[in-house]
Amino acid sequence: MKQSRSNSWLNGDRWLERLLRLAAAMSGCLTLLIVAFVFWQALPALRDPGVARFVSDSVWRPTDETAPQFGxxxxxxxxxxxxxxxxxxxxxxxxxxxxxxxxxxxxxxxxxxxxxxxxxxxxxxxxxxxxxxxxxxxxxxxxxxxxxxxxxxxxxxxxxxxxxxxxxxxxxxxxxxxxxxxxxxxxxxxxxxxxxxxxxxxxxxxxxxxxxxxxxxxxxxxxxxxxxxxxxxxxxxxxxxxxxxxxxxxxxxxxxxxxxxxxxxxxxxxxxxxxxxxxxxxxxxxxxxxxxx
Amino acid sequence: MGDPKLQTSAPDDDIAKMTQCDAALTEHPAAHSSDVFRIDGLNVAYGNRPALRDVNLSVRCQRITAIVGPSGCGKSTFLCVLNRLTDLIPGCQVSGRVRLEGEDILSREYDVFVLRRRVGMVFQKPNPFALSIRRNLALPLKEHRVAANEIDGIIELSLRDVGLWDEVKDRLDQSALELSGGQQQRLCIARALALQPEVILFDEPCSALDPLAGSVVEDLIRELQERITVLIVTHNLAQARRIADDVAVFWHGDGTGTVIECGSAADVFESPTSEITAAYVAGARG
Structure with a gap:
């Protein structure tokens, strides 16, 4: 009797642990996803015009249709x-x-x-x-x-x-x-x-x-x-x-x-x-x- | 300087004072002039809770006085009164008279800065500062305005006194925290000695050390007695038997500690007057 009771208690503990692990994993993954998302969205700009032009362009005119500037x-x-x-x-x-x-x-x-x-x-x-x-x-x-x-x-x-x-x-x-x-x-x-x-x-x-x-x-x-x-x-x-x-x-x-x-x-x-x-x-x-x- | 015997001596010269103290002992063996500390009717309370009640005790010059008794009977509190570390505890009230060579150290006029130079303290847990070995000793010396050109000499002397010089002379500028526990405790003793105190209070100095390191420190305390008055709180009755000249037994009644017996070690251990003491030293209680 005693054995089975302590077992069920252990099981409850195990479930709680799983739940906590899941929650931890989710918040960790979300953070990583956000970083990945920002990186993915930034990628086109990193390729073209590229990081160098962020500093070399003299003005910030990213909406210009013909020659956008990204300084x-x-x-x-x-x-x-x-x-x-x-x-x-x-x-x-x-x-x-x-x-x-x-x-x-x-x-x-x-x-x-x-x-x-x-x-x-x-x-x-x-x-x-x-x-x-x-x-x-x-x-x-x-x-x-x-x-x-x-x-x-x-x-x-x-x-x-x-x-x-x-x-x-x-x-x-x-x-x-x-x-x-x-x-x-x-x-x-x-x-x-x-x-x-x-x-x-x-x-x-x-x-x-x-x-x-x-x-x-x-x-x-x-x-x-x-x-x-x-x-x-x-x-x-x-x-x-x-x-x-x-x-x-x-x-x-x-x-x-x-x-x-x-x-x-x-x-x-x-x-x-x-x-x-x-x-x-x-x-x-x-x-x-x-x-x- | 309340004691007329000491008025002739230069107040800053510790050595002169000690010789004076010895002379007094030989001239008037019965007189109390050989007492470094005289404590009369000392009461200590933390807020409303009394910790020590009506403590009366004399501490003889250049003797080792062991303070023994069960936990929580105010032994450490008593030590802290003697260099007024009790000032640091909020709500701690001290009343009664504690005279250090005749001067009332509890009076407001008495400078704690001077008191703590005259009465050093070593704690249970070694507590060197997170500084180099050299700076651990130099900082208090500088604080007490010791001339810079004397400091190195005093450091070497103090470290030799505790038998640490040969172990650390090549790494004085390394962190004191890298030393072993026993070495750290000896460094703390050297730090206290460097200020040339008349009295050193030891609060269970060996109990946090391994037995071997503890016995080194114990031997050291025994050697110090030739120059300095030592008060030592200890739980270890065997240690008290080995090193103490005098013993004061603290006990608690109604949650308040007091001295139930004091006298020479031989008297207290061999022919105690109080039943509690007799049982305690026999190992039956406490």
Missing amino acids: MTPMLVGSGLVTLGAVLLATPLALFSVIVAEFYSSRTLAWLLRRVLELLNGVPSVVFGFWGLVVLVPLINAWHPPGQSLLAGILVLTLMLIPTVALATDASLRAVPNELYRSAAALGIGRGAVVWKLAVPLARRGMVAGVLLGAARAVGETMAIVIVCGNIVQMPDSLFDPVRTITANIALEMGYATSGHRAALFATGLLLMLTSSLFVAGAGLLRRRRGRR
Whole structure:
């Protein structure tokens, strides 16, 4: 009796395992299918006009009937600058706010700071974009028209990246074992040295991983960028010039794109996917190594 | 400097202080001036939960005092009071008097930075920093403003003291985490010694090590006693018998720990006054 009961329990477990495996396989396959689909759709553009013309063509005029032009250098630069600027601004802000929460504030303040970061993380990007358009863009416009600009994009994106970088960094700082603080205190080591010479170096990998995750998010961000960047395809001369990013370009043109134009957009999508997976993979690698240690 | 005997000695010169301490012992064998620590009516509570109640104890200079007793009777808490690591625990309240050579270390004016230099601590689990061997020793020295040109000499001396110098002299710049457990623990002892403390608190320093490494550390502690006052928490009664000059037995009643017996190791082990102690050292309880 007992035997058969435990058997049926085992069978139930086996079924559950199969179900879980199926679910896992499905989500894995779907991801692969999406990648394959994007690649397949991009393939015509990769063959003709080919990747080289994406950078060598001087203008972006993919809809031209006679001689379509596929120069997307200004958009690549736009994406790169927005990402770089936001990462450069968000990283120190996020690191300092986390270090303040962890080491230099009361429990209440630290709690409050963490909740605010989590809240910020949950704000939809369209809301950030809307806020940027209504508040930030007029301010920049008053300073240096037109307002919708590279700078607006960088600032809005910075706000969005702070929680991403901060929460990942916070996790890695919290993983620093408590014993470290105890043994340092027992040696009479002051807070400054504990923070900067012991805890931060230990958490460094996790911090860099957080920055990479932030960069991955920045590269892919679309909605807020479309709203505040002005979307003019041009090489920006200053922070106040409007720019169009790769993501914004896809969002703006996908609706009406056909054949070669459409394939070119898919090719840029493929590029975005590659870039952000590289960042995510880098972050994963750093975290895994840290775990092993 | 509350103790009049010590007022004449230079406060920064540990060696002078120790000689003074010895002299006091020979002159007045009955007096308490040879006590490094005098603890009177110590109470510790975590929030509303009392952990230690009315602990009274004297710790003799340059002796090994073993603190024994069952788990959860506040032995480690007691050690943490002596260098005020209890400050780190939120909600931990300490009252009573703990005097280190006459000075009340629990008073707000007493500088914990100075206290922790005078009273070192070694934990159960070896806890070197994730730095090189050299930096593990140099960081606390720099923090205590030891002149840069003295640091290398102190590092070598401290590593020799724990018998680690010959094992690591060629790889001082490698990570301390690559050392074996026993080596790491000896490095931690060297790190504490480098600050030239008067007292070192050991919180079960051998229990996380394999028996062989543990016995190396135990021998080391015995050698240290010639220069330093040692307090050691141990679960291992055989170890206490082997190394301790004095023994304090902690016990818990109603969830609160206190000292039920203290005295020389011979007295506590051979002719305990309390029945609980007698049963405990005989291995019947705890």
